[in-house]
Amino acid sequence: MATYQYPKYPYHPPTFAGGVAPLAQVVIVGGGQVGLTMALDLAQRGVASVVLDEDNTVSDGSRAICQAKRTLEIWDRMGVAAPMMEKGVTWNEGHVFYRDEQLYAFNMQENPRSKFPAFINIQQYYVEQFLIEQAVQQPLIDLRWCHRVTGLETTSDGVRLVVETPDGTYTQPCDWLVAADGVRSTIRRQMGLSFSGQVFEDHFLIADIVMQREGPAIRRFYFDPPWGPEASALMHRQSDNVWRLDFQLGWNVDRDEELRDENVFARIRRMIGPDTPFELEWKSLYTFQCRSIDRYRHDRVLFIGDAAHQVSPFGARGGNGGVQDADNLGWKLALVVQGRAGVTLLDTYDEERRFAAAENILNSTRATDFITPKTPVSEVYRNAVLDLARDFPFARALVNSGRLSVPAHLKESSLNGADELQGAVRPGSPVPALPLSVPGDASVSHLTDVLGDGFTLLCFGPANADLSLDSDLAVRLLHAGRDFHDMDGGVVAAFGVQDDAVVLVRPDQHVMACWRAPVPATILDTLSMITGDCR
Amino acid sequence: MSGLKHEPGISDPDGFYQELIDAVQRLSTEDALAFSARLNLLLANHIGDRTVLREAIEAARKGLEDHE
The missing domain is CATH 3.30.70 (Alpha-Beta Plaits)
Incomplete structure (x- = not known):
């Protein structure tokens, strides 16, 4: 291509060709946008992983281009949003035309003071290149190029993979397998899982x-x-x-x-x-x-990204959905691998991301039905909407050229705790990147910057000034007015803070619980949903 | 208690009916279908209430079979 030189990453012949490789805690199959995000997230949480990729370069040709705000926030947590922002083209607006007229324009930026734009457009090969450049800095990530999985055997305590390289085949045992090998997933086919849909x-x-x-x-x-x-x-x-x-x-x-x-x-x-x-x-x-497998966790095998679910491209919900899968799975798998949470926590990955995938598939299917009406009558209605949209604003709301990716609000999650505040951001919602400052720390500009990678309690009100918590989960307590300053009241408004409110935020920066005035025992009780059966 | 009105709600029903037929009867079947779709959408938005709309869709669909 004229504008891009494909990098060639070094293939290292395996010393264990013909034999068995050392046991890996986590193997990720597929070094694409989603698999690499997974590896970076795990590494940041101190968990080593082996990434197996069948070739030695980035995504061939033009694939995903629109990276959403939530994806940028996730990559920011991994320190890799900056090169994406520098290279990408920022956009917030969509314009919809019908024949020779513009029908309407929409703006995807909910909050102009957010840290990131609604979207950047960037070719997937750049995304993967930047993720790889970050991953090679990480000693916990073992990137193996030209290592193709050709077989697998699941056992009661892990998975044994057959891996083919130019220098021969070897067996790779692992405790946990993350299948991030895309829409033609070898792992999914090897396991004979039905991938059904429309x-x-x-x-x-x-x-x-x-x-x-x-x-x-x-x-x-x-x-x-x-x-x-x-x-x-x-x-x-x-x-x-x-x-x-x-x-x-x-x-x-x-x-x-x-x-x-x-x-x-x-x-x-x-x-x-x-x-x-x-x-x-x-x-x-x-x-x-639009299709999906029935369950995203099969004992020791976890499916993320297109390996688990496929959507139509209108809405940019494929790549962005996959990055959110990795974001959701990373902390849970890390806690399980480290023995700090019971394995059933991984079922909440399946529950939460299957909910999100269903939402993505629903939106994607509806957009497709509008863009590609399935019957002549459906086309009559579609054209009626477009004809009315010129003069009647209500019809513009029915025009569907793709409902663009917004983060999943995990409203029904079984991990959600108390819901005692009345803000827009509730248990299950991702925390918005609202402006905020921290005394003496100029690197912090937004709420997501102070949350870090672990559990955080955002404490408001004087009664919580001396709140302390004795939890195995290393929960950070941040007190409003002392540890951070809500710049324009945006944070208080978003959560609907009243009284001595406390907000518990999960390691993936989704809200877990909102209380008006909790005692430590109440908070610990909610956290026990995480540690669960490992105590 | 149904949200959809079943009792007469239009004043001068004969006049309304004539207006409706006058609007469509010189149209081709294709254009008449487009007219009906537009009218449905305009009225649906005017009503707005999803319960009423759902009941109206069900009532209109009653007795009509899927065409294979």
């Missing part, structure tokens, strides 16, 4: 082009664009003046014909105009599906 009868053509064009980075979605026969089209600016164009072609198309350069070029020309010079970097034709 197939959508439509073809989309992706073209990534390099062109010089000024103007703000916004998401542009066109229904029935005036320039061509496509049913819809999408345009996104990425780094290095690369633009993602996405054309909806319909179901009955000749794939080879559509992928011929002259036909691809003609579509691009019609969209961007005849005079703009461009270079084609990548083209592909895809169909999509």
Whole structure:
């Protein structure tokens, strides 16, 4: 490609080829965006992992491009958000067009004082490159390139993998296996798990082009664009003046014909105009599906990312959902590996992320039904919505060009404790990155900066000034007004703080419980849901 | 207690019916379907109440079979 040189990472021949490798606590299969995030999260919590990847470079071609605010917050916790922000293109607004008019615009930035924008666009190969650059700094991560898993055997206390390398095959035993090997997951197939869902009868053509064009980075979605026969089209600016164009072609198309350069070029020309010079970097034709496996934990094997669930691309819920999987699993697996929590804590990973995946699949399916109406009658309604949307704002709310990734609010989680405050941020919600300051620490600008990687109690009100807690979980207590200053009352408002409120935040920065005036025993009782059967 | 009104609620029912038919009867079947879809959406938004809308959708669907 013109704008990117694929790095080649060093393959090291295994000294144990032909034999058995030393037991690993955790093996992660798949060194992509999700698997690498998993490895970094575990390492940050002091847990070593082996990452097996079948090739020795980053994601081939153009895949995920939109990284959401929540993903950036998670990567920030791992110290890897900065290079992403520097390289990525920031955007908050989406503009929706129908034929030759703009119907409406929406802004995804809920809070302009957040630490991160609603989205950045960045090619997946950069994302993986930055994650790898961070991972190689981590002695706890053993990155093994050109190590392909070809078989596995589950035992009562772990998994034995058959790993193939250019220098021979070896057996890799591990206590825990994290399958992050994507939509064609070898682990999932080896275990014979059904991956079922819905197939959508439509073809989309992706073209990534390099062109010089000024103007703000916004998401542009066109229904029935005036320039061509496509049913819809999408345009996104990425780094290095690369633009993602996405054309909806319909179901009955000749794939080879559509992928011929002259036909691809003609579509691009019609969209961007005849005079703009461009270079084609990548083209592909895809169909999509929404599907999931039934359970994300199978005893010692945990599925994350596309290996567990697949969504249509409208909404950017695939990659972002996968990063949130890793964020959810990391602290739980670390506590279990360290013997500080019982293994049943891992069932809450399955529960919480299956809930989130169902939400992502629902949103993705609804968007797809709007973009690709399944029947002529469905299309009549879709077009009625678009026709009304020009004059009636209510209809704009029904226009669905993709409901973009927002973090899962784990409202129904069995880990949620007391819900005694009336703010918008409740048990199960991720803590928003609201402005905040800490005396004497200029590196802190937002609430998420002070939370760190462990359990945190945010304590408000004078009665909690001397609160102390004797817990095995190393809970940090932060007192409002002493350990941090709520800059503009945003934190108090978000939680609906009243009286002597205390908010318990989990290591993945989701709220676990909100109390009005708890005693330590109450808090400890809630924390015992974590330590559970290991006591 | 149903949220959807079952009793007469339109003043001058004959006049309303005539207006409705006048609006659609010279349309092609295709355009008439588009008209109905638009009218449904406009009225649904005006009502807004999801319970009422659900009851209305169920009432309208009653007796109609899935077409395979």
